[in-house]
Amino acid sequence: MKISQRVQALAESATLAVTAKAAAMKAEGIDVLSFGAGEPDFDTPQNVKDAAIAALKAGQTKYSKPASGLPAAKQAVCTKLARENDLTYEPAQVIVTAGGKMACALAIQATIDPGDEVIIPVPYWVSYPEMVKLAGGVPVFVEGAEDNRFKITPEQLAAAITPKTRMLIFNSPSNPGGFTYDPAEVRALAAVVADTDIVVLSDEIYDRLLYNGQQFLSFAACGPDAYARTLTLNGGSKTYSMTGWRIGYAAGPEPVIKAMAKLQSQGTSGACTFVQHGLIEALTADQSAVEQMRAAFEQRARHIHERLSALPGVRCNPPTGAFYAFPNVSGAFGRLGVQGSVEFAAQVLEQARVAVVPGVAFGADACVRFSFACGMEQIDEGLDRIANLLG
Ligand SMILES: Cc1ncc(COP(=O)(O)O)c(C=O)c1O
Numbered sequence: 001m002k003i004s005q006r007v008q009a010l011a012e013s014a015t016l017a018v019t020a021k022a023a024a025m026k027a028e029g030i031d032v033l034s035f036g037a038g039e040p041d042f043d044t045p046q047n048v049k050d051a052a053i054a055a056l057k058a059g060q061t062k063y064s065k066p067a068s069g070l071p072a073a074k075q076a077v078c079t080k081l082a083r084e085n086d087l088t089y090e091p092a093q094v095i096v097t098a099g100g101k102m103a104c105a106l107a108i109q110a111t112i113d114p115g116d117e118v119i120i121p122v123p124y125w126v127s128y129p130e131m132v133k134l135a136g137g138v139p140v141f142v143e144g145a146e147d148n149r150f151k152i153t154p155e156q157l158a159a160a161i162t163p164k165t166r167m168l169i170f171n172s173p174s175n176p177g178g179f180t181y182d183p184a185e186v187r188a189l190a191a192v193v194a195d196t197d198i199v200v201l202s203d204e205i206y207d208r209l210l211y212n213g214q215q216f217l218s219f220a221a222c223g224p225d226a227y228a229r230t231l232t233l234n235g236g237s238k239t240y241s242m243t244g245w246r247i248g249y250a251a252g253p254e255p256v257i258k259a260m261a262k263l264q265s266q267g268t269s270g271a272c273t274f275v276q277h278g279l280i281e282a283l284t285a286d287q288s289a290v291e292q293m294r295a296a297f298e299q300r301a302r303h304i305h306e307r308l309s310a311l312p313g314v315r316c317n318p319p320t321g322a323f324y325a326f327p328n329v330s331g332a333f334g335r336l337g338v339q340g341s342v343e344f345a346a347q348v349l350e351q352a353r354v355a356v357v358p359g360v361a362f363g364a365d366a367c368v369r370f371s372f373a374c375g376m377e378q379i380d381e382g383l384d385r386i387a388n389l390l391g
Pocket residue numbers: 038098099100101102104125171174175203205234235236237243246247248
């Protein structure tokens with residue numbers, strides 16, 4: 001059967017591929033330690049589960065009405081964005097989706113025409129360029145310098161803008177970089193796109209996972225200009241450990257949200273109804289579970305950074321957000337006789353039985369990504385194994 005050219009041109013998600021390979025090796029009885037997963041190792045908080053179970057028992061088993069999200073779920077999103085992000089949105093400016101990934105895909109499909117340029121800072125989350133290409137858009141990559149913690153500067157952003165630029169995808173805290181833009185840096189980037197017709201897709205899915213007492217600033221909260229041009233994206237996956245629930249959301253200018261809702265009505269018919277009740281609970285109830293998880297990630301961030309920095313041929317910026325370390329391992333390529341991050345990751349998997357994701361999937365072939373969404377013991381055991389391999 002013929003496969004469409006659009007889909008033939010699409011790359012598979014490298015992160016999902018690595019986790020699948022590690023899982024297959026485990027199933028064969030091989031003792032693999034995986035640092036591949038982009039999901040918290042904690043369970044979903046009990047109150048969130050209870051809310052979904054109660055909704056299920058109460059018969060909340062029909063289509064989401066409307067498909068763009070239950071009114072109470074949209075209201076809960078508005079409550080969260082006002083409370084934590086200093087953003088005032090009306091429910092009509094909100095869409096609830098089957099995961100943040102879906103919100104991102106809908107936003108791109110709703111705004112990008114063939115030939116439109118989309119600025120994507122490097123390293124980037126694997127799905128951004130593929131989603132842009134699927135819409136016929138042209139990814140324009142802007143490389144963050146490693147000694148600037150992989151963050152792009154306002155000058156770099158300004159230089160990348162052309163008459164065809166239609167969107168900037170901004171992601172802080174970052175997957176895969178584990179870096180964060182501080183409020184002054186976010187404001188400086190917002191000043192560059194001010195008074196243009198560029199849409200900003202601000203992927204804030206890791207907004208609650210910041211370390212060392214940093215402050216988070218939403219792109220849309222930089223001022224009226226930023227608010228008017230930004231789509232703010234978030235979800236339950238990372239903050240409330242709800243990856244398998246598939247629940248996310250976006251907020252922004254009403255015409256764009258309406259366009260995304262139209263697409264969603266012809267696609268998934270919306271997020272699962274009783275899962276939306278779980279999201280309402282997650283966003284509006286006591287938030288102490290979030291802080292417990294954040295504090296655990298913060299400890300792990302420090303520890304994995306120490307361990308990675310001690311490896312020969314490896315240098316690593318300290319992770320300041322999300323749950324990823326993104327070391328430059330190119331100094332160890334010669335030692336292992338490999339060229340590039342794919343061969344490095346393959347050697348580490350075969351010889352040390354440790355799964356990491358090749359940085360080339362995120363646009364940075366000198367690096368690999370370690371997710372530290374795993375216990376301290378695994379971090380130590382995994383890093384011991386790699387230390388032995390690298391000698
Ligand atoms: C940067 C970023 N954005 C969005 C998502 C989407 O997450 P989900 O679809 O589980 O809400 C992820 C998940 O890995 C991510 O890392």
